Amino acid sequence: MMPTETQKQLKITENAAKKLAKLNIQTAWDLALHLPLRYEDETHVMPIADAPLGVPCQVEGTVLFQEVQFRPRRQLVVRIADHSGSVLHLRFIHFYPSHQKQLAEGKRIRAVGEIKHGFFGDEMIHPKIRDAENSGLAESLTPVYPTVNGLTQPNLRRMIQTALDSLPLHDTLPDDLLGRLNLPHLAESLRLLHAPPPELTVQQLSDGTLPAWQRLKFDELLAQQLSMRLARQKRISGEAKPLNGDGSLSLRLLNALPFALTQAQQRVVGEIRADLAHTYPMHRLLQGDVGSGKTIVAALAALTAIEADTQVAVMAPTEILAEQHFIKFKQWFEPLGLNVAWLSGSQRKKAKDQNKTAVSDGLAHITVGTHALFQDDVQFHNLGLVIVDEQHRFGVAQRLALKNKGCDVHQLMMSATPIPRTLAMSFFADLDVSVIDELPPNRTPIKTRLVNSARRAEVEGFVLATCRKGQQAYWVCPLIEESETLQLQTATDTLAVLQQALPELKIGLVHGRMKAAEKAGIMSEFSAGRLNVLVATTVIEVGVDVPNASLMVIEHAERMGLAQLHQLRGRVGRGAAASACVLLFSEPLSELAKARLKVIYEHTDGFEIARQDLNIRGPGEFLGARQSGVPMLRFANLEEDLQLLEKARELAPQLIDHHPATVTAHLNRWLASRESYLGV
Ligand code: ADP
Ligand code: MG
Numbered sequence: 001m002m003p004t005e006t007q008k009q010l011k012i013t014e015n016a017a018k019k020l021a022k023l024n025i026q027t028a029w030d031l032a033l034h035l036p037l038r039y040e041d042e043t044h045v046m047p048i049a050d051a052p053l054g055v056p057c058q059v060e061g062t063v064l065f066q067e068v069q070f071r072p073r074r075q076l077v078v079r080i081a082d083h084s085g086s087v088l089h090l091r092f093i094h095f096y097p098s099h100q101k102q103l104a105e106g107k108r109i110r111a112v113g114e115i116k117h118g119f120f121g122d123e124m125i126h127p128k129i130r131d132a133e134n135s136g137l138a139e140s141l142t143p144v145y146p147t148v149n150g151l152t153q154p155n156l157r158r159m160i161q162t163a164l165d166s167l168p169l170h171d172t173l174p175d176d177l178l179g180r181l182n183l184p185h186l187a188e189s190l191r192l193l194h195a196p197p198p199e200l201t202v203q204q205l206s207d208g209t210l211p212a213w214q215r216l217k218f219d220e221l222l223a224q225q226l227s228m229r230l231a232r233q234k235r236i237s238g239e240a241k242p243l244n245g246d247g248s249l250s251l252r253l254l255n256a257l258p259f260a261l262t263q264a265q266q267r268v269v270g271e272i273r274a275d276l277a278h279t280y281p282m283h284r285l286l287q288g289d290v291g292s293g294k295t296i297v298a299a300l301a302a303l304t305a306i307e308a309d310t311q312v313a314v315m316a317p318t319e320i321l322a323e324q325h326f327i328k329f330k331q332w333f334e335p336l337g338l339n340v341a342w343l344s345g346s347q348r349k350k351a352k353d354q355n356k357t358a359v360s361d362g363l364a365h366i367t368v369g370t371h372a373l374f375q376d377d378v379q380f381h382n383l384g385l386v387i388v389d390e391q392h393r394f395g396v397a398q399r400l401a402l403k404n405k406g407c408d409v410h411q412l413m414m415s416a417t418p419i420p421r422t423l424a425m426s427f428f429a430d431l432d433v434s435v436i437d438e439l440p441p442n443r444t445p446i447k448t449r450l451v452n453s454a455r456r457a458e459v460e461g462f463v464l465a466t467c468r469k470g471q472q473a474y475w476v477c478p479l480i481e482e483s484e485t486l487q488l489q490t491a492t493d494t495l496a497v498l499q500q501a502l503p504e505l506k507i508g509l510v511h512g513r514m515k516a517a518e519k520a521g522i523m524s525e526f527s528a529g530r531l532n533v534l535v536a537t538t539v540i541e542v543g544v545d546v547p548n549a550s551l552m553v554i555e556h557a558e559r560m561g562l563a564q565l566h567q568l569r570g571r572v573g574r575g576a577a578a579s580a581c582v583l584l585f586s587e588p589l590s591e592l593a594k595a596r597l598k599v600i601y602e603h604t605d606g607f608e609i610a611r612q613d614l615n616i617r618g619p620g621e622f623l624g625a626r627q628s629g630v631p632m633l634r635f636a637n638l639e640e641d642l643q644l645l646e647k648a649r650e651l652a653p654q655l656i657d658h659h660p661a662t663v664t665a666h667l668n669r670w671l672a673s674r675e676s677y678l679g680v
Contacts, residue, residue, distance in 0.1 A: 002026045010162045019151040020159075029669045031163035034156075035193050035216065035635065036143035039205050040128075042112055043138050043198070048086035053115050053122075059088060060110045060132050063103055077120070078103045080111070088115065089123035099129070108132040140198045141205060160194055172665040173219075181218070181647060182211075189215040208640060217636040218644045223670035224633065225645075225652035226663055232430045233656075236280045240408045243276040243384055245307030249336050250300050256335065257296070264288075264438035265297055271434045272301045272412060276308075276385070282410035288436030289606035290416045290570025291443070295325065295545075297436070298387050299332055301412055302366055306338060310384020311359070312366040315373050317390050319344055319516040320523060324545065325389065326368040333366060343369035343378065346516040385410045416570070417563055417610060446573040447580045448601050450557075452587070459553055459582050460501045467505050467532040471577055472549040475535045476568060477511075478556035487537060488513050494555070495535045505532040512537050547575035557583035557600075558593035562613040565600045592616065614639075 002017045006028060012020070025031055045060045046052075061080035064087070069077050076092040076099060090111055092099060103109065113127030145156045169187035171178070178185065189212035196205055204210060208217065254261070261269070268286060275282035288294045302312040314329065316322035322344060330340045341355045341364035358364040362381030367373060386409055413431070451459055463473045475498060477491045488511060495509045508531040510522045526534045527546050534549075552572045557565060565583070573579040585597060599612045636644060655663050 009166060010159060012159055016151065016155065016159070019148050022148045023146065023151075028163040028167050031160050032167055032169075032190055032194075033216075033670070034145060034160060037146050038144050039141040039196065039202050040112060040144055041202050042110075042130075042142050043140065045110065045137065047084050048080075048082045048088050048122075049084050051088075051115050053117070056112065056114055058110055058112045060108070061088065063105050063107045063109065066100065066103055066105055068100075076100065076103075080109065087121075089118065089120045090127055090129075091118070091120075091123050091125050093126070102129055102131065141196045141200065141202060143194060143196070157194075164190060164194060172662050172669065174659070174662070177651070183215045183218060184211045186215060186219065188212070208637065213635070214644065217641050218648060219666070219670065220633055221636050221641065221645050221648035222651060222655075223667060225648045226655065226667055227671060228430050229652050229656055230663075230667075235283060235430065238280050238408055240279060240281040240410055241308070241310060241384055242279050243305050243308040243310060243410065245273075245276075245304035247304075247307070249303040249307050249338075252336055253299065253303060253332055256332075259440065261296070262293065262436075262438050262440055264436045265293055268297055268434040268436055269300050271432075272297070273304055275432065276301070276304055276410055281408055282385075282412065283431055284412055285431045285433045286412060286414045286436070287433060288414075288416065289439070290567055291439060291574055292416075292436040293440050294389075294414045294416070294436065295328060298389070298412065298414060299329065302329075302385065302387065303333075303336075305385035305410070306365050308384060310382050311362065311364065311380050312385045312387065313373050313380065313383060314366065314368045314387045315371060315389065316368070317370070319346060319370055320510075320519055321389065322368055322370050323516065323520045323523070328545075329366060329368055338365040339363055340365070341367040343367055343372050344516060345370055345372045347372075383409050385412065387411075388413045390415060416567060416606065442576060443573055444576065444578045445604065446569060447578070448569065448604075449580065449582050450597055450601055451582055451584050453555070453584045456584065457501075459584065460498070462580075462582065463498075463533060463551060463553065464502055464505065466551045466580075469577075470548075471551065472526065472529065472531070472546065473533045473551035473553065474549055474568075474571060475533055476552070476554045477535065477537050479537075479559050484513065487511070491535065491537050498533065498535060502533070507531065507533040507535060509535045510537075545574060546571075548577075550575065550577040550579040552579075552581040553584065554581070555584045556586060558585045558589055558597060560596075562596050562599060562609055562616070565596070566606055566609050569600070569604075570606075 001021045002012065002025070006012075006026075007014070007017050010028060010031070020026070020031075023034065025034055040056055042058050044058070046057045048059050048061065051057045051059055059080075059082060061082040063078055064081050065079040067077050069075055073093065076095040078090040078092075079087055080090065081087045088111075090103070108131075110130045110132045111124055111127035112130075113124035115122050115124055117123075118125075142153075143157065144153060145160070147153065147156055169190065171186050173186075192200075192212045193205075193216070208214070268288075272282070272284060272286070275284055286294055286297060288297075298314065302314070305312045314322075314325055316325055322342075326340065326342050333340050339358065341358050343352065343355050343359070347355070355364070355367070356378055359367050360379040360381055367380075372378075388411065463475070466473055475494065477487070477494045479487075491509060491511045495507060498505075499507055508522045508525055510519050514522075522531070522534070525531045526549075529548060550572055552569055554560070554565065554568055560568075569581040572581060583597065583600065585593070589597070595616050599609060599616075603609050603612065638645065655666075
């Protein structure tokens with residue numbers, strides 16, 4: 001919370017300081033940088049008769065009538081009329097005696113709000129009220145700030161003004177630079193945005209291209225770029241054991257594989273090996289669309305580390321996925337004489353203890369598991385490389401645990417969710433990125449079909465036909481987020497319905513509530529081809545790899561996000577047979593659902609899908625900001641402000657090299673009390 005000194009200086013009460021803390025405001029600078037969400041125009045009054053519907057406006061009139069009504073609920077209803085005689089209703093669902101007093105019959109008041117057609121005719125709900133007898137019209141636009149309950153706009157406005165007056169608002173950026181960038185001074189920009197001059201309109205102020213806004217956005221982007229760069233410098237000045245493998249194990253694995261690496265795979269393997277040879281920790285993200293073959297790349301990285309006499313940990317977000325990796329790595333590594341260990345949360349204590357000992361004695365060359373791998377009591381003998389699959393699915397806590405385990409180990413993160421360039425440039429600036437931009441050969445493209453759920457019987461017929469050809473199918477149950485019990489119920493119902501409709505097929509079920517061993521059992525039955533159809537909740541979303549499965553049916557596809565649909569669809573099309581994905585949907589479809597289904601129908605390229613997803617949802621949602629703990633930008637917008645971002649990116653290293661004092665000052669202003677960008 002705000003230090004008492006600052007509170008005193010800014011004349012802020014203890015109580016207000018608590019509210020400010022909720023807004024993440026702890027310093028005078030935080031207040032100065034707390035910028036309006038929008039502006040209200042209270043500079044003139046509209047005749048009620050001319051006031052437009054649905055847009056904010058101000059009217060003035062005399063109260064004709066006031067009543068507390070109880071139907072349909074307790075509310076205060078007021079009728080006013082202006083000099084032209086037009087009448088308007090004001091309605092308050094929450095009100096205090098002070099409202100009733102302020103709105104007594106005969107009082108002349110001004111009301112600011114949006115007029116709507118209501119039950120009583122035209123009305124404003126919860127307008128802002130001002131006494132017209134004792135207060136003049138505002139001279140300039142009124143800023144409206146983001147706030148919390150109990151902290152009023154006038155109060156915030158006053159505190160912000162005090163902060164602005166008390167701060168040395170001198171610029172951190174040198175004048176010649178501002179001139180080159182064509183940006184105004186910070187002081188001028190802040191004053192303008194907090195107290196706009198009378199000549200500016202709401203429209204002008206809401207337009208992000210206003211020079212004052214550009215300046216603030218630039219400063220924000222610059223702060224982000226600077227802190228990312230510094231984080232990178234810090235990492236690079238750290239120490240890690242350089243892992244120079246002699247390539248002997250890798251070569252043996254490559255020779256044993258039934259396929260040759262694609263060009264793209266070879267390239268990224270090279271990039272990773274170069275990183276591992278450094279004396280500072282690698283921090284690399286391996287991106288590749290679903291099915292692009294990231295696992296073998298990870299395996300080769302692991303072998304490089306093992307050749308250099310260090311241990312490797314492979315962490316996956318779910319037990320199913322971790323188990324798949326475990327099986328795969330065993331199959332690849334045991335013939336090379338290596339020990340592959342397994343650690344998961346659901347493991348029995350005895351087995352777990354045994355594995356932990358193998359890990360701490362250094363007997364286990366590679367350990368695969370869920371985040372159980374990074375619990376406190378797991379000690380590695382000589383950990384050199386950590387591989388994290390589906391990195392974006394891990395929460396902040398898990399990533400922190402990993403980080404604490406050894407800041408100085410090399411990290412390889414893998415993700416099938418492509419990060420658009422702008423995001424990569426801003427939020428992942430401390431990650432080096434390798435991209436597998438080529439699918440293994442001989443993949444047949446997946447046909448996607450959108451089918452109304454009324455035609456479910458036809459889809460069942462299609463499943464039968466597919467399985468009669470010796471291929472296999474997934475049937476994904478609808479996602480029910482509200483309740484795990486309902487989700488389970490739906491899954492068992494779906495199984496029963498399918499078994500009845502398709503008695504000749506062997507159908508298995510896998511869901512999130514099953515024990516890991518049970519799940520693994522069913523999965524291996526399906527992998528081995530002993531089940532024709534696998535009914536699943538979305539637990540199969542990531543990583544499952546059964547090349548003989550060529551049909552994916554997804555029920556209630558309209559409920560799923562784009563990334564999830566793309567991941568699910570990527571479970572098929574892995575073998576030589578032509579594959580299909582049937583998206584069953586139920587009407588009515590929301591606009592969002594329609595937009596998503598259109599994208600997934602039209603596109604198969606994961607990068608394009610992610611780009612469209614970003615368009616539909618915006619970057620905050622896209623990143624799952626809250627879960628990932630990535631601090632979002634407040635003012636700049638990655639789509640609109642790309643040019644500013646590029647300028648900030650270009651400038652950041654120059655400032656760090658030549659103007660270290662500017663860097664410190666800038667970061668102090670922007671990030672002093674904010675969650676650090678340097679975090680996880
Ligand atoms: P993902 O990138 O989604 O994790 P996987 O690593 O599971 O993809 O690989 C998908 C499938 O492609 C696996 O069956 C894998 O063995 C196979 N595969 C990987 N690389 C190649 C390649 N170069 N040629 C042929 N098949 C490959
Ligand atoms: Mg994978």
